[in-house]
Every structure is written in structure tokens, then in C-alpha cells.
Amino acid sequence: MNIPRLRRRCLAGTSAVALLITAAACSATDDEASVVVPSPAAKAAGLCRDLHEQLPEKIEGLGRTDPGPKSEMTAGWGDPAIILRCGVPRPPEMIDPSYAKDNGVRVNGVAWLLQKRDDGSYTFTTGARLAYVEVTLPKERTGDGLGPLTDFAAPVKKTIPKGIA
Template identity: 30%
Template sequence: MIGRPRLAVVAAGVMLLATGCTVTAPVPDPGSVQTCGDLIAAAPAVVAGQPQRATDQPESAVAWGDPAVLLACGVADPPGFGPTSECYEVDGIGWYAEPVDGAYRFTTLDRTPRIQVTVPSAYEPQAAVLTDLSEAISTTIPQQRPCV
């Protein structure tokens, strides 16, 4: 009988650790779930030399490493984006870049659904991570408008 409480404590600890390993991602736009699923399936196993890890939105997001590089698909327009915002092209994909809490957040401007990649400052230069993701993005979500 003494073993059962210990087992419960160990099980609770394992659940807490498992939850702590999952990266929180934005909830996708419902209309983009199929397209986002195709992108997630095509995502590379390694980005910036880091292995994939779980997210709480596995149908629309994937992460790598710790601190996590997070790719989320089906996101809304970024808060700072406007008609005069700059678009940076990396491997034929147009990105809007903005600093956020010790990271850079890159959001596609030339594709729908929008893709957002958050890269912590531990991965310098942060824009280099985008090259690891270019093939998966280009082959699953076609460009709809040029980056201008």
C-alpha cells in the first residue's frame, strides 16, 4: 500500500514534465487546418541543428530545440504589420520581421495561410533559421503575391 502513493507522485511528476516539454502555439484559423497539416508533415526533422519537439497544436505548429524555434501556420496578421511595412525575401519567401521578447518573429506576407516563425535570440542570426524551412514552405503553400 505504501508503494501506491509514491507511484501517484511519480506519475504526477511525469505528467508535469511532459506538459513542460510541450511548446504553446497559436490556435490556427479553422479554414487553414488541411493546408497547415501538409506543411507540418513536410517540416524538417532538424532546424538550426535542433531536433523537433511537441507543440500543443500538432496539426498546425511544430517546434525545434530549447529554447524553441516555433513555426505556427494559420496565424492572423502580426500586430505591427501595416501597408508601409517592409517585406524581406529569404529563399523566395516574403517575410515581415519584428522583435518580440528576446526573439524575432517572422510572418509570411506572400502566402495564405500565413506562417509565423519565432526564433529566440540564442539562434544568431535568427533569419538564418528561415532557410532551413524554405523548402517545406515553398512546396506546400504557394506564393500568392510578390514581396514588394
């Protein structure tokens, strides 16, 4: 009579282990890109949602791999990912006209402020638009120069009007 009780305990233990394994398998991997999601004012958030709908499925041949947490304010392509964040605050360097002049680029009608990071990556932030859009190129993707920005120009021009945010 003790054998059936023992068998039930083993089956219950097996079910618990299976549940834990399943939960672990469904969780995010450590390799998934993660970003801080901007929280812009309502007007900029609306523009960012419009931009999100217009973003291409591929950038420089890299497929879409949006970072976590999922948001209409962020998008990503490739691994390591090119990351776009919309609705970011204006970079303080943008206020300095000489810095902006020396570190600004224009790609297909969109002005970008270029900032090189200590880790070898680059961050580009749109200027003179009603919402600031930031694109980060990881060190491994900087060999393509400004190529990725050409893929962002049309959607930015279409959805984020010129002006000062």
C-alpha cells in the same frame, strides 16, 4: 490479529504513494515549451497540415522538440525552441505598406515580416501566402540571423501557395 490488518493498511498506503509518484513522473516538465495553437479556417488548416508533414526533423542542426499541446498547427526545434505556428492571424503591421517594406525580408523566395519583441526574440510571419506561418526565434537563437528561415523556405513554398489569406 491486529497485525495483519495494520500490514494491509500500510501496503494500501504504499500503493497510493507509488501511484502518485508514477503519475508525477509521467507529467510534463516545467521546461517543456508551450504555445497557443492557432485555429485557422478549414482551407488554411488543410494547408497547415500539409506543411506539418513536410517540416524538417532538424533546423540549424537542432532536433525536433514540438511544444505542447501537440498539434499539426505547431512545431518546435531545440531548447530554447524555435517555434513554428501555422494558421496564425495576419499581423496588423502587415497592413501598413511602409512598415512591411521597412521590416520585410525575403529568404529563398519566401517573404517574411520581421518583428522584434521586447524580450529580444524575433517573430517572422510569411506574407503573400494562403495561410500565415509564424516562426519565433528565441533571444538565444538570434545570433544565427536568418539562417533558420532558409530551412523553412522549401516546405512553405511546396505546401502554402502564394496569395492573400
